[in-house]
Amino acid sequence: MNIKYLDDQSLSRVKTALFLLALLPCLQLIFEALSYSLGANPIEKITRTTGYWTLTFLIITLSATPLRRLTGWLWLIRLRRMLGLFTFFYVSLHFLTYLVLDQFFDWAGILKDIIKRPYITVGFSSFLLMIPLALTSTNSMIKKLGGKNWRHLHQLTYLAAVGGVIHYWWLVKKDLSKPLSFALILALLFSIRLFYIVKNSNKTKQADPIKSAYPAANAIQLESPSEEHIKTH
Amino acid sequence: MKKLLDTRIQPSEITPRELYDRRHFMQLAAGASLTALLPVQAFAGDALDAAKTSAYTLADEKTPLKDITHYNNFYEFSTDKEGPAELAHTLKTRPWTVTVEGEVHKPKVFDIEELLKLAAMEERIYRLRCVEAWSMVIPWIGYPLSELIKQVEPTGNAKFVEFTTLYDPMQMPGQRSSVLEWPYVEGLRIDEAMHPLALLTFGLYGQVLPNQNGAPIRITVPWKYGFKSPKSIVKIRLTEQQPVSAWMKAGPEEYGFYSNVNPDIDHPRWSQAKERRIGDFFKRPTLPFNGYAEQVAHLYANMDLKKYF
Numbered sequence: 120m121n122i123k124y125l126d127d128q129s130l131s132r133v134k135t136a137l138f139l140l141a142l143l144p145c146l147q148l149i150f151e152a153l154s155y156s157l158g159a160n161p162i163e164k165i166t167r168t169t170g171y172w173t174l175t176f177l178i179i180t181l182s183a184t185p186l187r188r189l190t191g192w193l194w195l196i197r198l199r200r201m202l203g204l205f206t207f208f209y210v211s212l213h214f215l216t217y218l219v220l221d222q223f224f225d226w227a228g229i230l231k232d233i234i235k236r237p238y239i240t241v242g243f244s245s246f247l248l249m250i251p252l253a254l255t256s257t258n259s260m261i262k263k264l265g266g267k268n269w270r271h272l273h274q275l276t277y278l279a280a281v282g283g284v285i286h287y288w289w290l291v292k293k294d295l296s297k298p299l300s301f302a303l304i305l306a307l308l309f310s311i312r313l314f315y316i317v318k319n320s321n322k323t324k325q326a327d328p329i330k331s332a333y334p335a336a337n338a339i340q341l342e343s344p345s346e347e348h349i350k351t352h
Numbered sequence: 353m354k355k356l357l358d359t360r361i362q363p364s365e366i367t368p369r370e371l372y373d374r375r376h377f378m379q380l381a382a383g384a385s386l387t388a389l390l391p392v393q394a395f396a397g398d399a400l401d402a403a404k405t406s407a408y409t410l411a412d413e414k415t416p417l418k419d420i421t422h423y424n425n426f427y428e429f430s431t432d433k434e435g436p437a438e439l440a441h442t443l444k445t446r447p448w449t450v451t452v453e454g455e456v457h458k459p460k461v462f463d464i465e466e467l468l469k470l471a472a473m474e475e476r477i478y479r480l481r482c483v484e485a486w487s488m489v490i491p492w493i494g495y496p497l498s499e500l501i502k503q504v505e506p507t508g509n510a511k512f513v514e515f516t517t518l519y520d521p522m523q524m525p526g527q528r529s530s531v532l533e534w535p536y537v538e539g540l541r542i543d544e545a546m547h548p549l550a551l552l553t554f555g556l557y558g559q560v561l562p563n564q565n566g567a568p569i570r571i572t573v574p575w576k577y578g579f580k581s582p583k584s585i586v587k588i589r590l591t592e593q594q595p596v597s598a599w600m601k602a603g604p605e606e607y608g609f610y611s612n613v614n615p616d617i618d619h620p621r622w623s624q625a626k627e628r629r630i631g632d633f634f635k636r637p638t639l640p641f642n643g644y645a646e647q648v649a650h651l652y653a654n655m656d657l658k659k660y661f
Binding site: 159162223235236238293294296 | 418419422423427431433434483484486529531532602603621622623628630631633634
């Protein structure tokens with residue numbers, strides 16, 4: 120079996136496995152809540168955990184394209200929608216935890232937080248940015264918007280990721296090691312993308328071979344892929 | 353949240369401590385013969401009785417021992433609040449001395465055994481308000497810090513008191529990281545340190561301080577944010593100049609020398625108006641001076657609390 124090109128059956132197996140794996144953090148939280156093992160400050164624990172997994176899934180989502188380029192595994196791109204939606208799932212849980220458990224619908228307090236607390240301002244903005252991305256994740260929306268518009272819209276993911284890391288950076292009391300590691304991974308992913316953008320801009324654009332093999336995948340590309348890279352395999 | 357999810361009674365609420373406390377259980381199992389061979393010393397988990405009943409008590413429900421000992425900040429071990437409980441076993445609390453020096457007529461190195469007998473112990477139920485906007489109610493055991501300071505006879509130049517925590521990265525793994533400048537230093541004005549509420553603390557919940565809560569000796573200043581109550585102290589220095597605390601060095605615009613609990617002065621990054629009492633679902637309003645305004649507000653009369661935060 121050529122690992123670079125998965126047939127539909129293998130891909131659907133990979134997707135099922137990924138779906139179950141992505142649910143694990145949520146299932147663990149539910150299990151801990153039911154077994155009273157969330158610790159002394161359960162609301163803080165839930166907030167931190169959902170926030171951590173939001174950033175983690177954002178990073179994993181953003182690494183699909185660079186990984187595809189480095190490995191040549193074209194099917195990686197077809198996991199991206201699910202990963203992106205799981206990011207949105209965890210950010211929604213994160214926001215709901217703040218809204219319901221932390222603030223208990225104290226709208227005045229929430230508004231004050233959003234205006235006055237920079238880490239909440241930037242975190243809330245990033246959450247808002249992700250809503251149109253989740254809403255336009257269906258095939259019909261991609262068709263409706265057209266590939267180019269859709270791609271441009273979904274470049275907001277980068278902004279949301281940077282916002283998410285800043286949100287984390289600004290809220291920690293003193294120990295920056297965790298937000299720093301997210302920032303470094305994000306910087307690495309951006310550099311890989313930048314490398315390919317520069318490389319591609321020096322080449323004449325050609326017809327994309329993935330287009331015919333993976334029409335749906337192509338529709339959700341963020342940039343044109345490295346033609347040379349794909350052609351050599 | 354706990355209240356919301358947890359409608360059943362926790363086993364820890366109905367089982368006597370002797371039966372679920374592992375250390376205690378192990379001691380019982382080890383039998384009296386073994387204990388008889390050990391020197392008479394008080395270690396974490398051993399009983400520490402309060403000789404005197406105290407006027408300082410609260411009607412508030414006490415925070416469970418498990419939460420006090422498994423959710424706290426002690427950066428010398430970890431920056432995670434669950435970390436100290438796991439890691440503090442490496443702290444050696446004997447032998448232990450506390451040097452009291454500086455602007456005093458009789459500087460002295462006190463052995464911990466001597467400090468344990470210096471004045472009558474009492475149990476005091478204090479609120480603890482962390483700068484991170486959570487709070488607890490803790491039955492501490494100790495005696496007023498003033499009892500110790502009186503022993504060394506401060507000179508007329510003694511305006512401040514500086515406390516230093518043990519520095520030993522072998523025992524305190526958190527000190528291998530530079531998250532704060534070590535050793536941890538805190539300070540009080542002399543009148544704050546001599547205030548009867550300032551407690552030299554040796555125990556909680558009727559037992560010797562667990563390592564993670566600052567064994568074998570710590571300061572408790574209930575009207576200030578928690579970080580103003582230094583743990584595992586080895587030195588007390590009376591000074592003419594205002595000490596610079598570890599948190600002032602780490603973030604001078606966020607952590608002031610006074611750091612009195614004040615709902616009207618926000619941390620630059622978050623509100624201090626409310627707090628979540630550990631175990632509660634709803635937040636409660638934070639009280640000026642953590643509810644001790646009647647006793648301590650006069651110390652700050654005519655002071656601009658916004659400037660001296």
